[in-house]
Amino acid sequence: MTVKRQLSMVLDLNKCIGxxxxxxxxxxxxxxxxxxxxxxxxxxxxxxxxxxxxDYQNMGGxxxxxxxxxxxxxxxxxxxxxxxxxxxxxxxxTGTDPWLRPNVxxxxxxxxxxxxxxxxxxxxxxxxxxxxxxxxANPGCLAxxxxxxxxxxxxxxxxxxxxxxxxxxxxxxxxxxYKKVYFNEQISKSEKCIFCYPRIEKGLPTACAQQCVGRxxxxxxxxxxxxxxxxxxxxxxxxxxxxxxWGTQPNVFYVPPLSPPKYGPDGEMLDESRIPxxxxxxxxxxxxxAALDTIRTExxxxxxxxxxxxxxxxxxYNHAEMFKLS
Amino acid sequence: MxxxxxxxxxxxLGLMMSVAGTAAADHSERNPNVTEVNPGDTVKVARIxxxxxxxTQDDPDDLIWDRLPVYRTGxxxxxxxxxxxxxxxxxxxxxxxxxxxxxAKSKDRFYIRLRWKDASEDRSTTVDQFRDGVAVQYAIAGPxxxxxxxxGPDNPVNIWYWRSDQEQIENLAAGGFGSTTHLPEQTVxxxxxxxxxxxxxxxxxxxxxxxxxxxxxxxxxxxxxDTIPVxxxxxxxxxNERDGNKKVTHNWIMLDNSDSQ
Numbered sequence: 196m197t198v199k200r201q202l203s204m205v206l207d208l209n210k211c212i213g214x215x216x217x218x219x220x221x222x223x224x225x226x227x228x229x230x231x232x233x234x235x236x237x238x239x240x241x242x243x244x245x246x247x248x249x250d251y252q253n254m255g256g257x258x259x260x261x262x263x264x265x266x267x268x269x270x271x272x273x274x275x276x277x278x279x280x281x282x283x284x285x286x287x288x289t290g291t292d293p294w295l296r297p298n299v300x301x302x303x304x305x306x307x308x309x310x311x312x313x314x315x316x317x318x319x320x321x322x323x324x325x326x327x328x329x330x331x332a333n334p335g336c337l338a339x340x341x342x343x344x345x346x347x348x349x350x351x352x353x354x355x356x357x358x359x360x361x362x363x364x365x366x367x368x369x370x371x372x373y374k375k376v377y378f379n380e381q382i383s384k385s386e387k388c389i390f391c392y393p394r395i396e397k398g399l400p401t402a403c404a405q406q407c408v409g410r411x412x413x414x415x416x417x418x419x420x421x422x423x424x425x426x427x428x429x430x431x432x433x434x435x436x437x438x439x440x441w442g443t444q445p446n447v448f449y450v451p452p453l454s455p456p457k458y459g460p461d462g463e464m465l466d467e468s469r470i471p472x473x474x475x476x477x478x479x480x481x482x483x484x485a486a487l488d489t490i491r492t493e494x495x496x497x498x499x500x501x502x503x504x505x506x507x508x509x510x511x512y513n514h515a516e517m518f519k520l521s
Numbered sequence: 522m523x524x525x526x527x528x529x530x531x532x533x534l535g536l537m538m539s540v541a542g543t544a545a546a547d548h549s550e551r552n553p554n555v556t557e558v559n560p561g562d563t564v565k566v567a568r569i570x571x572x573x574x575x576x577t578q579d580d581p582d583d584l585i586w587d588r589l590p591v592y593r594t595g596x597x598x599x600x601x602x603x604x605x606x607x608x609x610x611x612x613x614x615x616x617x618x619x620x621x622x623x624x625a626k627s628k629d630r631f632y633i634r635l636r637w638k639d640a641s642e643d644r645s646t647t648v649d650q651f652r653d654g655v656a657v658q659y660a661i662a663g664p665x666x667x668x669x670x671x672x673g674p675d676n677p678v679n680i681w682y683w684r685s686d687q688e689q690i691e692n693l694a695a696g697g698f699g700s701t702t703h704l705p706e707q708t709v710x711x712x713x714x715x716x717x718x719x720x721x722x723x724x725x726x727x728x729x730x731x732x733x734x735x736x737x738x739x740x741x742x743x744x745x746x747d748t749i750p751v752x753x754x755x756x757x758x759x760x761n762e763r764d765g766n767k768k769v770t771h772n773w774i775m776l777d778n779s780d781s782q
Contacts, residue, residue: 233648266608269761271649341603341764343699362701363646364764366605378648383686 201332201352201417202390203424204404205434206325207450207509209490210411213323215239217403217412218305221327224391224402230381232278236388237403238305239325243313243474246324247305248274248374257335257372258442264338267369275377276303320469322452324478325411327403328375328388329437329445330354336387339370351416352446353390361385372441400518410511415519417446422519423508424448431493431505433486435479450509451475451483453490555621558592560668560752560772565590567625568780569632578630579712581727586634589623596620596755596768602669602698606765618768620655620753624776631744632731633657633681635753640721643758644685651758653685655728659742660750661694664773668752670695679742681709681730685758688712690730694740698765706738747779 221237240246248254248270256267279297286295312321330347334354337345344360345367347353356367356376363383367376376387391401399405404412415422427434427450434448454469468487475483489505497506511517558564567589569575575583595617601607623634635655643653659679660666671678677696684691690711695701711730718724734744742749750773756762 264604264608269649272647275648339605341605341699342701362764364605366764368648370605380647383646 198347198352199349201446202330202395203415203417203428203446203448205413205424205427205448205450207411208322208324208452209450210409211239211323211325212409213239213241213309214408215306216406216408217325220402220406230379231377231386233275234377234386235305236375237325237327239323240306241309241312241321242324242478243321244308244311249303249307250274251374254374255372256370256441258333262442264335264370267372269365269369270374273302276301276305276307317458318469320454322470326373326375327447328354328390329373329443329447330390332444332446333442335370335372335443336367336376339366341366351395353392355389356385356387358384372438372443395520398520400520404518410517413517419519423517426505426508431489432482433489433505435482435486437478439480449479450490451479451486453487555591555593558594558774560770560774563775563777564592564624566776566778567623569625569627571628579710579729579731581634581712581714581729586623589625591621591623593619593621594753594770594774596753596770599754599765599767599769601765603765609761609766618755620755622753626734629734630731631734632729634727634729636725636727637755638723639726639757640724641759642715642717642724646686651761651763653726653758654683654756655726656680656682656754657730658752658754660773661740661742664750664775666750668772670698670701673697674700677740679740683711683713683728683730685713704738704740706736706741708732708736708738708741744778747777749776749778751776
């Protein structure tokens with residue numbers, strides 16, 4: 196899928212504090228109404244964890260090694276979690292119900308297993324993984340749509356669903372291995388992250404990036420050799436796609452998280468990172484070790500007062516340099 | 522909805538295995554008043570006499586339907602024409618789904634009534650549930666049009682699509698795979714009713730669709746001509762059927778719409 200230009204986002208997982216401000220920004224802007232209540236176009240999940248929707252990493256979709264669509268499973272309503280309300284009136288005002296309780300049985304949610312992680316103290320670990328549509332170069336959703344309702348914009352590569360053509364077959368929901376296409380029951384059509392294109396067209400970053408208090412997100416065009424995306428993805432290769440083996444060629448990249456060393460049985464520090472390298476490689480592919488090495492080296496250079504263009508970028512001094520939208 | 526189950530059912534089924542190749546067909550009755558129709562056959566459009574008054578225009582259980590000829594045709598799995606359909610295609614599913622249909626016209630209106638057995642009433646279209654549906658497809662030109670969604674934009678088809686989650690018929694046109702389009706003129710009306718039975722497999726959907734014979738608008742089938750090629754498609758929600766995952770008539774059935782008796 197060749198487009199003239201491709202917008203892209205990099206997220207530094209070392210800086211994400213899991214505050215869900217991006218999630219809230221996105222929800223308030225796009226998904227708190229009209230059948231989208233259960234959708235989180237942007238969610239922040241704790242990894243290791245089952246993620247959102249529940250266990251999406253084992254639902255199939257994407258492409259096989261030969262480039263053919265792989266079958267995917269349809270998440271159930273329970274896998275997303277059915278949005279609930281509380282009986283505030285009855286429990287707190289009229290006193291007709293002694294319990295404050297949700298009106299549906301909570302089964303799952305966008306941050307259900309937050310902060311659980313893996314491992315035993317003192318070697319327990321987790322990190323936050325904010326996820327949005329990857330606006331892939333080879334979108335599974337687009338390939339799966341028998342209606343030609345999904346397209347990539349030539350000018351910026353944003354993947355959109357033509358709501359006039361969509362007839363709600365949900366092939367795209369199945370085919371996206373990241374499960375970032377959602378079915379709106381109210382209108383019987385599928386919907387997804389639109390990379391805030393009305394904001395992008397005005398030169399503004401996406402809501403999730405603008406509101407990020409940790410300043411973990413950079414936005415720019417892949418072909419802008421002066422921009423932050425090129426520096427992080429191509430020049431220093433510290434930003435990697437999530438599950439590249441799924442074959443969709445994502446345009447959202449992650450700087451993998453460093454972690455402190457593991458402790459041995461006698462409390463001594465081992466020469467092994469708390470977050471197992473193999474685990475990170477299972478998410479971000481083969482480039483993890485080199486990326487972490489580069490970050491360590493550059494971080495030390497900055498600490499030693501030698502200066503580092505990479506660290507200056509990753510620090511994110513100002514939004515003007517983090518978002519290059521022209 | 523009383524049905525009789527003649528003792529000859531099994532013998533008849535056995536006979537059908539050798540004749541029609543529809544051994545695993547889902548009907549459990551042998552009604553002598555039903556005429557079996559195969560693709561290529563011609564079926565007469567019945568004329569509703571002018572002195573008959575339909576109290577409700579599209580009543581799916583109107584008494585008139587007991588007075589008009591009933592045809593039955595076997596629908597089998599549509600060949601997959603898209604990778605997404607192929608992924609869900611079960612080549613071992615050879616079972617024919619029987620669709621009972623009746624076609625009639627009054628002085629100014631054309632009616633088609635469909636009924637079929639469906640063990641579950643799937644009216645919901647949710648994140649993980651699919652709805653039941655049925656569609657009638659007409660060749661706008663002649664039977665040289667591909668019965669599979671038409672032969673491109675120059676030789677399209679008109680489709681009337683009923684879906685169980687709403688009481689309105691979608692008037693669509695298509696000119697090839699993936700081109701199905703909602704027409705600006707929504708001229709088709711209809712109604713449906715689900716009749717549950719003690720034995721779930723015998724439960725039935727009844728659907729009536731109708732349209733004024735004289736309607737203008739691009740891609741609307743001409744219902745005044747003498748011969749109208751028609752095929753049917755059926756979706757069962759509890760089998761996750763949608764789009765090309767469906768059962769269809771494999772080539773046109775010709776409706777004899779002439780006024781001759």
